[in-house]
Amino acid sequence: MKKYSFRIDSRQRDIIFAPIRSKTQSCIVLLECMKLILINEVIEEKYVQGDFDLVIDKMSRVIFRTEGKIFSISFPFSVREENDGRLAFHWKSSAPIGSGVISMLRGFIESQHCIEEIGLDDFYEKASEIEKSESEFWELLKVLIFYEDGYFRYEIDPTRENGNIHPLHHFDLFYRTNNAIKLGLHEELNGDTIIDFMDSSTNCYFLKKS
Amino acid sequence: MSSSLYYNNVERSAKTVPLLNAIERYSTEQNKYIFTLCSPLGEKEYNYEYSDAFVIASPGHKILFLNYGDDQEAFNEFIEDLIEDLGFISDKFRYKERIGRPKRWREHVVQAISVDLTNIDIPLIFNNSELQDRTHSQTVELIISLLTGSINDIERVGDEVPNHLLDRLKAKIQLFDGDQTRFIYQNLEKKDITIQGLSGTGKTELLLHKLKELYIEDKESKIMFTCHNKILATDLRDRIPEFFNFMKVEEQIKWQERLWCVNAWGSGKDRNSGAYSYIVHHYRIPFQGYGSTSSFELVCETALKHIDETALQEFGFAFDYMLIDESQDFPQVFLDLCIKVSRKNVYIAGDIFQGIFDTNIVSEIKPDYLLSKCYRTDPRTLMFAHAVGMGLFESPKLRWLDDTEWNVCGYQFEKSDSGPTYLLSREPLRRFEDLSAENYESIRMIQFGANQETSLSESVLNILSELIEENPTITPNDIGIIFIENNKSTYHYADQLEQLIPRHFNFEVNKAYESKTKIDNTLFISNRNNVKGLEFPFVIVVASNIQSSRSYRNALYTMISRSFLRTYFLVEQYNNLNTSKFLEAGLQEILENGTMSVVAPSVKEQEDIKTRITYKEENQSYYDFMESVFDEVEVLPIFREGLSKSLEGIIGTKFNFNKAVEIARFNYNEMLGRDE
Numbered sequence: 017m018k019k020y021s022f023r024i025d026s027r028q029r030d031i032i033f034a035p036i037r038s039k040t041q042s043c044i045v046l047l048e049c050m051k052l053i054l055i056n057e058v059i060e061e062k063y064v065q066g067d068f069d070l071v072i073d074k075m076s077r078v079i080f081r082t083e084g085k086i087f088s089i090s091f092p093f094s095v096r097e098e099n100d101g102r103l104a105f106h107w108k109s110s111a112p113i114g115s116g117v118i119s120m121l122r123g124f125i126e127s128q129h130c131i132e133e134i135g136l137d138d139f140y141e142k143a144s145e146i147e148k149s150e151s152e153f154w155e156l157l158k159v160l161i162f163y164e165d166g167y168f169r170y171e172i173d174p175t176r177e178n179g180n181i182h183p184l185h186h187f188d189l190f191y192r193t194n195n196a197i198k199l200g201l202h203e204e205l206n207g208d209t210i211i212d213f214m215d216s217s218t219n220c221y222f223l224k225k226s
Numbered sequence: 227m228s229s230s231l232y233y234n235n236v237e238r239s240a241k242t243v244p245l246l247n248a249i250e251r252y253s254t255e256q257n258k259y260i261f262t263l264c265s266p267l268g269e270k271e272y273n274y275e276y277s278d279a280f281v282i283a284s285p286g287h288k289i290l291f292l293n294y295g296d297d298q299e300a301f302n303e304f305i306e307d308l309i310e311d312l313g314f315i316s317d318k319f320r321y322k323e324r325i326g327r328p329k330r331w332r333e334h335v336v337q338a339i340s341v342d343l344t345n346i347d348i349p350l351i352f353n354n355s356e357l358q359d360r361t362h363s364q365t366v367e368l369i370i371s372l373l374t375g376s377i378n379d380i381e382r383v384g385d386e387v388p389n390h391l392l393d394r395l396k397a398k399i400q401l402f403d404g405d406q407t408r409f410i411y412q413n414l415e416k417k418d419i420t421i422q423g424l425s426g427t428g429k430t431e432l433l434l435h436k437l438k439e440l441y442i443e444d445k446e447s448k449i450m451f452t453c454h455n456k457i458l459a460t461d462l463r464d465r466i467p468e469f470f471n472f473m474k475v476e477e478q479i480k481w482q483e484r485l486w487c488v489n490a491w492g493s494g495k496d497r498n499s500g501a502y503s504y505i506v507h508h509y510r511i512p513f514q515g516y517g518s519t520s521s522f523e524l525v526c527e528t529a530l531k532h533i534d535e536t537a538l539q540e541f542g543f544a545f546d547y548m549l550i551d552e553s554q555d556f557p558q559v560f561l562d563l564c565i566k567v568s569r570k571n572v573y574i575a576g577d578i579f580q581g582i583f584d585t586n587i588v589s590e591i592k593p594d595y596l597l598s599k600c601y602r603t604d605p606r607t608l609m610f611a612h613a614v615g616m617g618l619f620e621s622p623k624l625r626w627l628d629d630t631e632w633n634v635c636g637y638q639f640e641k642s643d644s645g646p647t648y649l650l651s652r653e654p655l656r657r658f659e660d661l662s663a664e665n666y667e668s669i670r671m672i673q674f675g676a677n678q679e680t681s682l683s684e685s686v687l688n689i690l691s692e693l694i695e696e697n698p699t700i701t702p703n704d705i706g707i708i709f710i711e712n713n714k715s716t717y718h719y720a721d722q723l724e725q726l727i728p729r730h731f732n733f734e735v736n737k738a739y740e741s742k743t744k745i746d747n748t749l750f751i752s753n754r755n756n757v758k759g760l761e762f763p764f765v766i767v768v769a770s771n772i773q774s775s776r777s778y779r780n781a782l783y784t785m786i787s788r789s790f791l792r793t794y795f796l797v798e799q800y801n802n803l804n805t806s807k808f809l810e811a812g813l814q815e816i817l818e819n820g821t822m823s824v825v826a827p828s829v830k831e832q833e834d835i836k837t838r839i840t841y842k843e844e845n846q847s848y849y850d851f852m853e854s855v856f857d858e859v860e861v862l863p864i865f866r867e868g869l870s871k872s873l874e875g876i877i878g879t880k881f882n883f884n885k886a887v888e889i890a891r892f893n894y895n896e897m898l899g900r901d902e
């Protein structure tokens with residue numbers, strides 16, 4: 017298991033920690049974090065408002081942290097460390113995924129507000145603006161639409177705490193309201209524990225009814 | 227050709243012609259805007275009985291009421307009536323809050339004179355009416371704007387002359403020039419009326435004014451306002467109600483009943499979605515949509531064939547008027563179609579020189595109105611933009627214009643006696659007189675990338691710090707950063723700036739190639755696409771590797787000329803050592819003297835330039851395709867030609883981008899390997 021850590025400033029925190037209610041929003045978070053990793057601009061301590069880990073294993077995940085909140089989505093691309101230490105992303109054996117195509121994907125996804133609700137006409141029109149030569153774009157768009165993002169969130173929520181109905185520490189699995197599953201926790205959790213969830217070589221965690 | 231400085235609506239008679247001609251000559255000689263008017267323009271209801279008098283209006287001078295008849299009483303009445311009407315118009319557009327009632331301003335800015343037509347001294351009249359006081363001059367400019375219907379937003383103009391240059395320029399009172407005024411108020415005896423000009427000459431604004439005139443004047447008319455681009459059409463549709471509101475148009479906008487503002491094609495499902503879709507529905511012709519087999523040219527051709535005299539008789543005209551913006555985007559047959567289906571006039575506005583390598587700048591069909599003054603950009607910036615675009619400071623030059631073409635593009639020139647040197651210059655513009663007065667550097671060239679301190683991001687951050695310091699009232703909306711190249715490093719740099727700018731300056735950033743739109747209160751970052759129609763007080767243009775290709779030079783020209791205060795031209799140092807040297811020297815002359823001394827290419831060189839342009843025109847798409855492949859791989863210029871040949875050998879002339887990039891990358895690495 018390999019772990020790469022990155023810092024985020026207040027603007028990036030606002031983008032990444034905006035409430036996720038749809039696949040579109042989860043894709044935006046994924047693309048934003050890919051962009052941040054590619055730029056890898058050092059953020060001075062005074063600007064730091066959170067961080068995230070990219071964990072590469074059999075399955076890869078990104079875990080985002082800011083005060084009182086942790087959430088995670090899976091990471092669909094393979095990651096390679098270049099000679100200069102920079103990370104490069106690949107899908108299958110294609111060339112590295114660059115900032116340009118990330119912007120194209122983001123523009124495409126965001127222009128529809130919600131890719132889930134795009135109409136055929138709009139899709140056709142949007143699609144015809146993208147050049148046929150952009151095969152990489154279509155490949156990656158398919159990945160984004162169809163990959164399982166495996167979203168879950170951990171929160172410490174003192175303002176809405178309500179005994180065992182809405183415990184101070186809790187997990188929310190899935191983001192669509194009609195799918196949501198909540199799990200309370202007796203104690204605070206840190207990011208490393210979440211990484212440990214993924215590690216198939218360590219002991220498992222068990223649920224226990226309170 | 228009428229001068230753009232002068233406009234007249236006084237009836238030309240045997241009596242008045244010598245006087246009017248003399249005033250026009252004076253206007254040209256003195257480079258002064260002068261209007262001679264018998265009544266306010268744009269306000270049709272004002273007519274005056276006395277006909278031996280008119281108004282002379284010119285910025286910097288009192289409003290002159292000139293009487294050449296004998297009836298002093300009737301002349302006085304003319305003055306009283308017209309001033310009363312001006313008072314009314316001033317009230318209507320809320321100018322009264324700013325300049326007060328006529329009784330407050332007329333004493334300072336109005337002068338009445340009676341003249342003897344056989345003995346009239348125009349320079350003396352102007353000298354005697356010159357204004358010294360800045361506030362009075364402003365009042366006059368506002369009154370001229372009322373007289374000519376060039377209404378300004380009085381809140382933008384403000385109460386006082388602002389301290390900072392940026393605010394002063396934003397608050398500058400905008401007046402139509404002669405050409406613009408003629409387009410709006412003259413009625414030509416022909417059906418299709420064309421207006422052409424450089425970009426930034428105010429064509430869209432003029433179409434809006436024309437639309438307003440037509441909408442009010444012809445109350446039963448059906449009007450279609452169209453352009454090719456959907457985003458532009460949407461933008462126009464949003465602007466119309468704002469504009470009508472602002473111009474105090476009392477008629478309601480009846481969308482899809484009297485007025486349409488949509489792009490040209492539209493969809494088959496909704497007749498109101500496009501000009502073409504409306505036309506085919508109107509004449510019961512099957513709609514043809516976008517597809518691999520149909521071009522817009524072809525579908526218009528089919529439609530035009532269907533609409534014969536019988537169809538016209540059966541279904542009538544589709545519209546009374548059509549207004550077409552960005553006509554250079556259309557095939558001629560679409561314009562023909564519009565002319566066919568309109569009862570009255572079709573107004574066609576288009577760019578000349580949109581492409582710097584356009585070979586038909588002076589088109590065979592002369593436009594009815596030609597706008598040569600670009601009000602968007604300081605003339606010095608525009609000159610530099612042209613020079614960079616045409617490679618005027620380089621050897622060999624990439625483009626040369628003949629004498630007529632220089633004129634059409636708004637240049638004056640002197641040829642040296644001794645040799646073929648042209649001393650090119652542009653007339654200074656009112657809008658920018660503050661800039662020249664303060665010796666403001668409206669263009670600055672900066673080299674980046676020599677070391678960490680001069681990295682692109684550091685350079686941009688330094689520029690932003692400087693701008694914020696110089697212009698305390700600056701907002702993110704005032705700045706645009708435009709990358710000329712479309713390659714990996716461009717997107718990388720843009721992403722980097724997107725992170726750094728909000729962190730350092732608290733300015734939100736909008737990358738337009740993602741959002742495809744301009745977002746209020748954000749700093750605009752884009753590649754060379756998605757910039758159409760936009761202008762900013764400050765533009766930062768980034769060029770990593772200056773190329774000679776047409777598309778590249780075109781982009782440089784259009785992007786550099788998008789600022790109205792200052793353009794920062796950022797050039798990567800290592801890649802452009804030679805070119806930069808020449809550009810800097812040329813820029814120096816422009817900034818110091820407002821001129822460019824350029825040696826005209828020899829006849830042989832001119833031939834070469836022409837051949838190159840036509841050759842490239844034929845091979846345009848393949849050439850541009852290769853350039854984009856090389857941009858992607860970031861191939862240095864000296865290797866491009868060789869690499870292009872070897873690539874052509876391998877992939878032929880097929881346009882498979884990814885494949886070409888792959889092969890180019892491999893070959894390029896090989897080339898570099900051999901060279902090392």
